[in-house]
Every structure is written in structure tokens, then in C-alpha cells.
Amino acid sequence: MCGIFGYVGSRNNAGQLVVKGLKNLEYRGYDSWGVACKVGDAVLVEKDIGKISAVNESEFAHDCGMAISHTRWATHGGVTAMNAHPHLNEAGTIAVVHNGIIENFQSLRNELKEKGYTFKSETDTEVIPYIIEEEMKTTPDFASAVRKACAKFDGRYGILAFHTESNTLVATRTGSPLIVGVGEDGYFIASDIPAFMEHTKTVQYLDDGEMLVTDGKSILFTDLETGEEHPKREIEITWSVEEAQKGEYAHFMLKEIMEQKDSIARAVNQDDDQIKVIADAIKNAQGTFLVGSGTAHKACMAAEYFFSVIAKHHVNVTSGGEFKVHHHFLKPESLMIVVSQSGETADTLEAMKVAKSKGAKVLAIVNAEGSTIDREADYTLLINAGPERAVASTKALTGQMAVLMMIAHAMNDKLHEGKTLLLNTVSSINDMLNPRYIDFLEEVAQEIQHHEDLYIIGKSWNYPIALESAIKIQEVSYIHAEGFAASELKHGPIALIEEGTPCIALLGNDEVTPDIISNTIELKARGAQTIAIAPENNEAFDTWIKVPDVGVAQAIVNVIPIQVLAYFLAVKRGKDPDMPRNLAKSVTVK
Numbered sequence: 266m267c268g269i270f271g272y273v274g275s276r277n278n279a280g281q282l283v284v285k286g287l288k289n290l291e292y293r294g295y296d297s298w299g300v301a302c303k304v305g306d307a308v309l310v311e312k313d314i315g316k317i318s319a320v321n322e323s324e325f326a327h328d329c330g331m332a333i334s335h336t337r338w339a340t341h342g343g344v345t346a347m348n349a350h351p352h353l354n355e356a357g358t359i360a361v362v363h364n365g366i367i368e369n370f371q372s373l374r375n376e377l378k379e380k381g382y383t384f385k386s387e388t389d390t391e392v393i394p395y396i397i398e399e400e401m402k403t404t405p406d407f408a409s410a411v412r413k414a415c416a417k418f419d420g421r422y423g424i425l426a427f428h429t430e431s432n433t434l435v436a437t438r439t440g441s442p443l444i445v446g447v448g449e450d451g452y453f454i455a456s457d458i459p460a461f462m463e464h465t466k467t468v469q470y471l472d473d474g475e476m477l478v479t480d481g482k483s484i485l486f487t488d489l490e491t492g493e494e495h496p497k498r499e500i501e502i503t504w505s506v507e508e509a510q511k512g513e514y515a516h517f518m519l520k521e522i523m524e525q526k527d528s529i530a531r532a533v534n535q536d537d538d539q540i541k542v543i544a545d546a547i548k549n550a551q552g553t554f555l556v557g558s559g560t561a562h563k564a565c566m567a568a569e570y571f572f573s574v575i576a577k578h579h580v581n582v583t584s585g586g587e588f589k590v591h592h593h594f595l596k597p598e599s600l601m602i603v604v605s606q607s608g609e610t611a612d613t614l615e616a617m618k619v620a621k622s623k624g625a626k627v628l629a630i631v632n633a634e635g636s637t638i639d640r641e642a643d644y645t646l647l648i649n650a651g652p653e654r655a656v657a658s659t660k661a662l663t664g665q666m667a668v669l670m671m672i673a674h675a676m677n678d679k680l681h682e683g684k685t686l687l688l689n690t691v692s693s694i695n696d697m698l699n700p701r702y703i704d705f706l707e708e709v710a711q712e713i714q715h716h717e718d719l720y721i722i723g724k725s726w727n728y729p730i731a732l733e734s735a736i737k738i739q740e741v742s743y744i745h746a747e748g749f750a751a752s753e754l755k756h757g758p759i760a761l762i763e764e765g766t767p768c769i770a771l772l773g774n775d776e777v778t779p780d781i782i783s784n785t786i787e788l789k790a791r792g793a794q795t796i797a798i799a800p801e802n803n804e805a806f807d808t809w810i811k812v813p814d815v816g817v818a819q820a821i822v823n824v825i826p827i828q829v830l831a832y833f834l835a836v837k838r839g840k841d842p843d844m845p846r847n848l849a850k851s852v853t854v855k
């Protein structure tokens with residue numbers, strides 16, 4: 266939530282540079298944007314509502330070696346230019362951008378008001394430059410004043426700030442990610458790597474409870490509280506600039522859907538011995554907890570079926586934000602598996618912290634290497650899907666499910682069979698995603714685009730896929746879509762079915778298939794327009810979207826046509842599938 270990007274160094278076009286890089290962070294928030302450039306001893310601020318992608322970099326051609334910028338996902342205060350970051354102190358000498366929440370901002374604001382400060386915005390962020398200004402009255406050194414100010418803030422945040430009389434950029438972190446790009450001619454500090462990837466692939470991570478100070482020539486990492494110096498490693502990232510760009514596709518979402526032809530194979534390409542060690546750890550753990558949020562939570566739900574059917578092993582599945590109340594069940598002998606694309610989701614991270622505080626081991630299945638979850642887990646399996654930029658998660662989900670399915674096979678001493686099945690599934694997906702198939706899905710979207718309600722049913726591992734399908738359709742097309750366990754239909758949701766209501770049934774070729782066919786017939790009898798995603802046709806289906814029969818991997822295949830359908834529903838309804846309203850890719854607030 267919210268993207269931050271700043272630069273300090275020997276280049277003299279910092280304003281243009283940060284605006285360009287910020288466009289690559291737009292997936293983190295796109296309500297409004299803002300830039301502060303240090304020009305001479307003054308600060309020039311430009312901010313507005315809307316998307317940074319619409320802003321022309323050339324408007325920021327100031328002679329400037331230091332700038333900070335922000336793209337906002339509103340939490341405190343509506344979407345207005347005044348609430349957009351950067352925020353300044355009254356004298357206009359301190360500029361701040363911020364990601365996360367200052368939880369005690371109301372009391373700080375009241376204290377500041379009593380001291381005579383007036384506020385221009387409704388944000389929690391505006392207290393930051395004022396508190397720094399207060400601290401500078403007794404601690405004139407800017408970085409030291411920032412350190413003292415941070416001691417007053419509660420909550421999880423990442424802050425980037427500068428003072429007009431100092432040539433240093435200061436960043437602090439207690440939760441929201443900040444990564445340093447180490448360039449030959451300066452330092453880049455951003456919420457995520459794509460902001461500076463065209464300039465450098467050498468990175469350093471600012472950890473929770475740390476502060477960094479840089480003048481563009483050198484950088485110092487310290488403990489935020491004590492000031493003790495922290496040595497840092499430089500890490501080379503492997504993603505290419507091309508991977509993070511749209512290429513020939515109109516949208517990242519479609520590009521990322523199509524990439525599943527390769528990305529699932531990359532997820533499957535794990536070290537066998539490591540997978541076996543993990544399989545044994547699950548067998549030996551006193552309770553295994555699978556935790557994720559949003560789409561990653563649906564991967565965990567699907568995995569519950571994989572572990573049950575393939576490994577005959579019970580696991581507990583909880584969404585990140587719900588985990589805290591279950592902490593009683595964790596023991597030092599328990600295992601938590603956290604699943605996350607970004608590795609930064611606040612709710613998932615919190616669950617992981619609870620597990621660690623109980624002495625339980627944590628295995629992370631993540632996409633973003635070097636993310637907080639990756640670094641703080643005891644073991645990590647990277648799914649290697651490459652950068653996922655569209656807000657709607659697609660290729661990360663199938664990679665996560667593939668890894669979890671492989672582990673389930675390994676628990677049953679069938680790792681080799683599991684890998685072979687998954688690789689055959691990849692080749693079936695490759696055949697399936699041909700231009701004719703995509704055109705057909707576009708036609709189905711064309712037919713149902715004007716409906717305002719849509720229901721999806723599934724059973725067994727197709728049940729979490731029905732839930733995931735609903736998320737996909739809701740978030741990008743804004744159609745009211747809901748997913749149900751097919752058997753639950755008769756217990757309420759069937760009352761919603763009217764003549765022509767589109768209902769999508771997800772099927773495999775397995776023991777529950779006859780049940781879902783019966784449920785589809787029940788829907789049809791109430792006037793529903795039935796659309797089935799299934800390996801075989803049936804007279805109960807008004808529309809049949811054919812998928813290959815891949816046995817226990819059916820969930821991985823069945824979600825893909827839904828992703829394409831959701832994409833076309835968004836486009837046909839005139840919505841931007843990459844940046845749906847009110848959402849952000851990386852949810853770093855609770």
C-alpha cells in the first residue's frame with residue numbers, strides 16, 4: 266500500500282528520475298501522487314489526485330540531486346491533493362513521504378495543535394514533519410531528530426524524509442518495506458525494486474527497526490532505537506527489466522495469465538532433497554498451519570485438499586488476519602507455512618510473527634525474493650513466477666498451488682510422480698492457452714458482461730477455486746460475483762437465482778463430478794445460464810469451457826480460464842484490470 270521512491274546522488278535530474286520510477290510502483294496505490302525536489306535550499310512540491318502514469322516526467326526537469334516521491338492508497342483522509350504526500354512542516358523545510366499507519370496520530374495531532382501547529386491535511390502522515398521539527402529544537406542534527414521522532418510513533422511504517430539544509434536522505438522502517446538500490450552515482454530508496462531496476466540491480470534491504478542515512482556517496486544503516494551501526498550485505502537481483510514490463514500485451518494481467526505456460530514449471534523446479542525435508546517437517550510437526558491472505562489464502566485452502574487427498578494429512582488453514590485468535594494451538598513443535606506473493610502482506614506477516622514468538626518454525630512460500638517474509642522465515646521456497654504487477658494475482662496463485670501440491674506428493678513418497686503430473690499439466694496449459702481458446706473466452710465474456718450478479722460453484726479443491734474465481738471477477742470487473750461450495754447451494758444461495766443468472770460450475774473428472782453435475786442441473790431448473798469449466802461436456806451446460814483432464818491438479822488448470830474471463834469482463838466493461846478501484850497489490854496495512 267503506497268509506493269515510495271527517493272533518490273540522492275550526483276545526477277541532477279532527481280525529479281524526473283523519481284517520477285519515472287514511481288510509475289513502476291503504481292500497483293501499490295494509485296489514488297494520488299506527489300513529488301518533493303530539493304532545489305538549492307528550497308523544496309519544490311508537486312502533488313495531485315489521479316494516476317502518476319498520466320504525469321509527464323519532463324515537468325520535473327529541475328536542477329536537483331535529491332527528490333522523494335509517493336503514490337498513495339488512501340487510509341487516513343480522502344483522496345485529495347491536500348492529503349497526497351509529500352507532507353511538509355509549516356516552514357517548508359522538512360519533506361516526508363510515508364507508507365503504513367502512525368496509529369497514535371490523533372493524540373500526537375492534538376498535542377501539536379495545543380502547541381499552535383495547524384494541519385492542512387486529514388492524514389496521519391502530517392504529524393511526522395511536525396514532530397521532527399519539534400525534535401530539531403533540541404536536536405538540530407536532522408537524522409538524529411528523525412530517530413527521536415520515530416520513538417514517538419506507534420504502528421508499522423516506512424518513512425523517507427529530507428531537510429532543505431542537509432544533503433542527506435533519511436529512511437526509517439518499522440514494517441512497510443524499503444529497499445535500497447546501490448547505484449554508481451547515487452542511492453535509490455523504494456518500496457519495491459521495479460522503481461529503480463533500470464538503474465541498478467544491486468540492492469540492500471532496510472530491516473524493521475532500522476534507519477538509513479545517505480548523502481548519495483555513502484550509506485549508513487543503524488538501529489532505529491540505539492543508533493548502533495548495522496552492517497549490510499549487497500545482493501544482486503535476478504529479475505530482468507523486460508520481465509517487469511508489459512511487452513506486447515495491453516495489460517499486465519493478461520501477460521501474467523499467459524506466462525503461466527512457463528511460471529508453473531519454474532515453481533515446480535525445486536530441489537528434491539529440500540522438498541523431502543519439508544515433507545518430513547510437516548509429518549513430524551505437532552500441527553501444521555497454512556496461512557495466507559486474499560488469493561494466497563485460496564492457495565492454502567486448495568492445499569488443504571491436496572494434503573488431505575494426496576498425503577492423507579490434516580493441516581489447519583487460516584487467513585492471515587484471522588490467525589491471531591488461534592495462537593493457543595501453536596507450540597514450539599508446530600509448523601507454520603506462510604504463502605504470499607509479495608512477502609509483505611501485513612496480516613500474513615503478523616501471523617508469522619505470532620508463530621515465531623511461540624517458537625514454532627516457519628516455512629515461507631513466496632514470490633518476491635528478499636521480501637520481509639522471505640528474510641524472516643526459517644526456510645523459504647521461492648515460486649519464481651517473476652514480477653507480478655497486476656493487482657489481481659494470477660501466476661503467483663498457480664505457482665503456490667504447484668509447490669504445495671508437490672510437497673503433498675512428497676509426503677506420500679510420490680515426489681517424482683507429483684513433479685511429472687505437474688509438468689504434464691504445464692504442457693496441457695500451454696496447449697489450452699491458444700489464440701482460439703482466448704477468443705472463445707472473450708466471446709463468453711461478451712455474452713455475460715452486462716449481468717450484475719454471477720455465481721460460481723465448486724466441490725473439493727474446486728471449492729477454493731470457486732472462491733478465488735469470485736475474487737478475480739469482483740476485483741477487476743466489479744460484477745457482484747460469489748463462490749460457493751456446490752453442496753451449500755441448496756442451503757441459501759439458490760434463492761438468488763433468477764432467469765438468465767450466469768452460474769459457473771467448476772468440475773474435474775473425479776468422484777465428486779456427478780454431484781456437481783446434479784447441482785448444475787438444479788441451477789438450470791431455476792433458470793440459470795450454466796457455464797461449465799470441465800474436461801467433459803454435459804447436457805446440463807449451456808456453455809462448455811473445455812479444460813484438460815489433469816486429475817488431482819485440476820484446480821491449477823480450472824482457475825486459468827476464469828482469470829481470462831475476469832480479464833475480458835473488466836476490459837469489456839471499460840475497467841482497467843491492472844489497477845482496480847480501491848485496491849492495491851501489496852497490502853502492508855492491517
Ligand code: G6P
Nearest residue numbers: 558559560561605606607610658
Ligand atoms: C492483495 C492483492 C491480492 C493478494 C493479497 C495477498 O489483496 O490484491 O492479489 O492475493 O493482497 O497478497 P500476497 O502478496 O501476500 O500474496
